[in-house]
Structure formats: C-alpha cells, structure tokens
Amino acid sequence: MSSIGTGYDLSASTFSPDGRVFQVEYAMKAVENSSTAIAIRCKDGVVFGVEKLVLSKLYEEGSNKRIFNIDRHVGMAVAGLLADARSLSEVAREESSNFRMNYGHDIPLKHLSDRVAMYVHAYTLYSAVRPFGCSFILGSYDKDDGPQLYMVDPSGISYMKDMTCRELVKEVAKIIYIVHDEVKDKAFELELSWVGEVTNGRHVLVPKDVREEAEKFAKDSLEEEDDSDEDNM
C-alpha cells in the first residue's frame, strides 16, 4: 500500500514530480501506526479518550499521559510520536499564555488551533528539520460558543468536527475497547478526560469513579456482543 518516493523523499523541501511532499506523508504514517485517540463533541461538552498501549509492566498506572491540559479550558489528545506531541503541547501552552498576557482572557479555540497549525506547518517547509510526527485534537467548552473540536495533522491543516457528557464518557470508553486489537497489542490503559458544563469549562481527567463505571459499561457491552455473535451461529 505504501508508495516509495525514491529520491524525492529525502527532505521536506523537495516536491515529487506528481506534486507530493513525501516527508509530510511519511509523518502521517507515524500517526496511522499509533494507537487510537478519540474526541467527541456533545451538546454540553467534549470527551477525550486515548488507547494508551502499555509497553512494559513496570510502568506505573497513569504515567506517559497522552492527554494534555492547555490552559484551563482546553484539552489536547494526541496520536503519533509522543515526544513530538509533548513539545507541541508546550507550544500550545505558550501561545495560550501569551494570548492571556496580551488580551486578558482565555484564548479562543480556533485562534489557538490556527497558531499551533501554523507552527506545525512551518516544520514542513525546510530541509533542516523534519515534520512533526503527530496529529492532535484540541477541544474546549465555553458558555458562549459551546463545545468545539479542532484537529491538526502533520501537514499543518486545522479543521473542525449530540448526548450529554456523562453519557458520552461511556460511549467513548466502549469505542476504545472495540477498537483495541487484542491480537496485535496486549495490555492497554484507558485514559479519559472531559471539558464541559459538567466541569464548569475546565479540562480535567475524568474522575476515577466515572472512569471505572465507563470501563465496566464498555467491557459489559463487548461481552454482550460476543454473546449475541454466538447465538447467531
């Protein structure tokens, strides 16, 4: 399936004869190969869920977070190279901080998303650097504009994407459980966070009891589906 751009894929500053920048496409492959990150917008908030593959039994629970807090009201879930994602989260935090210093209020999500996308895009222009190998989803909730969701991919495009938050948490957990491939990857930890009316516009990790309830719901509904499959046979 993958096409090799022999000779035209050595740097981000080279186009191929058919108008593609292969380095950016390879960066997107890094995202495709990573484990799943979802964010879903509902009428009163946004819920994030990440399938965090546990590479070693020695890792503590809750380490290597893939959902980041940007300012108080924005959450960022990432897929792809985690180190690249971490450095971008610092960029996003700095943008929010500068905005607040200059204008005295929370950065609007669209503006933040545009600024970070511009930064990501800048790394696709030069041969001295490589593009970021991660995509991320930014989400926030405020009383005026409601819940919003933006996604940024390695090429630097940012683009925009209804239940209540509490019900949605269970659905997100279920989706992650379904998507998790038992054969390919062994253990995983479900990371869940939300921002919405239920948290007063603050982005926070889902509290332990809600998360456990969601995981139980997810596991139960998977079992139900397994059972119904057997009946059909």
Add this chain to the structure above:
Amino acid sequence: MERRCTGSEVKGVSTGTTILAAIYDGGVVIGSDSRASIGGEYVSSKTINKVIQVHDRIFCCMSGSLADAQAVTKAAKFQLSFHRFMERPPLVIAAATIMKELCYKNKEDLQAGFITAGWDHRHGPQVYVVSLGGMLVSQPVTIGGSGSTYIYGYVDAKYKPNMSREECLQFATNALALAMGRDNVSGGVAHLAVISETGVEHVVVPGNKLPRFNHE
C-alpha cells in the same frame, strides 16, 4: 508661549481634564470635557475630543499628557483592528489589557491614564480603569482627571447600580458640569457616548446648555 512646568504638572499639552464612565442597566455611558491646556494657564484647545472609539463598541477616555495618550490609544486601536479577523468582536477586557500592557511596559516614558468602557457579548457592559503605572481595575463607575477630585462626593452619593439609560446620562452630565464648574483646566463642552448592545449614541452638550446648580 511660556511654559511653566512644575514637578506635578505634565510637560507640554495636558488634558487637565474630567473623565468618567458609568454602567447602567443594559449599557455604559462614557464622557469627558473638551479642554486641553498648557501649564495650567493657556487653553490650547476648547473642543478637543478625549473620547476615542477604539472599536465598534469600545471607547477610551484620555487623561494626562495628550501626546502620550493619543499615541497609546492609536496603538491600541491598531492592535484591536486585527481582532476583526477572528470570528467575534474583541472583548472589552482585551482592549483594556492592550492599553495596560502599553502603559505598564513604557511606564518610564509615559504619563497618561485611561478609562476604557464598552459592551461585549460575553460580559455585557463593563468599565475598566488603566492608571498611570499600568494598573488595571474593573469598576461599575469611575472618574478620572484633575476635575474628578471635585465630584467624588457627588458620584459616591448619586450613583446607583441598574439605573435607566436616561438617569445615567443625566448623572454623567451633571457630574461633568460640576467638575467643569470648579476645575480651571476642565471645560468646554461635555462629550458623552452611550454604548449598548444595539449601538453607540454620541451626545454633545455645549457649555451654555450644561445643567446649572443653585449658586450660579
């Protein structure tokens, strides 16, 4: 023209002035006098406009050195014009913070204070004071300039929250008239702007139409 500058006075043309802003139910009234003076003696302009519109629903009143105040408001107006590229008009606190940053970062060189007032979709009518050194404070009613010292009593006694538009306009006109009547470096006409969700209305009250009080 001889300029006598003491330590406490502003060099060059000063807006020895009276400025005020007050929130009413549904909007805000901002106003000032129109006198610019040099050295506390010579009136260099009788009709200067100290109420500057920095955005559709955001106004600033200037006090202190006129040159410094104009430079800051022009810079703020320029910065706010970028906000038009974002989806919504800027918040009043954004305008006030821009002015505050300019005043605070350049406090060694500037001698100007402002009242920023306006209406936005998130917090409705608001009034912010940016003082000389760059302090930013939000208040429901505020007065500034040299003439303000003569009307603190009047404002404290007469301002009520949630007044109607007419009551607030009358309150502001009276306050300006009283200050202009006692402060030698405030005078001319009263410039007022009434800002609400529906729009902005400019009111100018010439000197001879200002309210008179008993002893005059």
